[in-house]
């Protein structure tokens with residue numbers, strides 16, 4: 001009996017998208033989530049934007065030039081791609097497909113344009129979460145406190161925030177990032193429930209049959 005209750009039932013991996021206006025905290029939440037949950041693979045994007053101090057190629061992004069980005073997009077190597085703040089960003093297809101087919105969940109830090117493209121191609125596998133800042137003033141404070149962008153870039157990000165936030169209603173879940181720990185716990189709760197969705201548990205029909213066979 002105990003053995004049956006502990007049975008590992010095969011499950012499809014899911015695609016967890018976190019989006020927010022720049023500076024609301026999605027990178028911070030993502031990093032903590034990855035530290036706490038070894039079942040998640042981070043999708044590392046390619047981008048044409050310059051590397052920031054403290055960033056590492058292949059860890060935060062794959063930094064490429066425009067001709068290489070165009071080549072990848074043209075040859076179908078990107079699952080989705082979009083232009084954000086004048087730079088190009090895209091999701092390499094290979095990592096995502098390998099992880100999902102191994103039953104692992106994949107975390108994406110991408111914007112609403114990327115979320116919409118994933119939704120158009122793989123709605124059943126997608127779980128989307130929008131992260132809001134507690135206020136506009138706090139958003140600006142966080143952009144300054146990160147200390148990685150010039151005043152001009154910060155002004156550009158603040159100007160785009162309202163546009164980004166206007167897409168919040170297209171997401172499955174919305175959280176306000178007051179406290180990082182609480183936000184991470186909220187995303188963990190979402191993941192826990194979404195992993196239990198009947199349609200994701202592809203091993204469930206065989207398991208149910210095995211239970212019934214013994215009745």
Ligand SMILES: Nc1nc2c(ncn2[C@@H]2O[C@H](COP(=O)(O)OP(=O)(O)O)[C@@H](O)[C@H]2O)c(=O)[nH]1
Pocket residue numbers: 019020021022023027045046049080081082084085089090091109110111112113114115
């Ligand atoms: N569509 C799409 N958006 C991305 C991708 N990678 C990053 N982004 C988004 O691009 C925006 C700018 O990212 P970044 O320059 O790292 O600044 P951040 O806002 O401080 O994280 C953020 O909204 C990211 O979520 C991607 O592969 N595809």
Ligand SMILES: Nc1ncnc2c1ncn2[C@@H]1O[C@H](COP(=O)(O)OP(=O)(O)O)[C@@H](O)[C@H]1O
Pocket residue numbers: 020021022023024025026027028029142143145146147177178179180
């Ligand atoms: N809940 C929070 N409370 C206070 N500061 C936060 C919180 N979440 C993130 N930050 C800080 O705000 C800044 C922007 O966070 P970051 O994760 O880089 O945002 P994003 O990836 O959405 O652009 C960072 O300096 C980060 O440490």
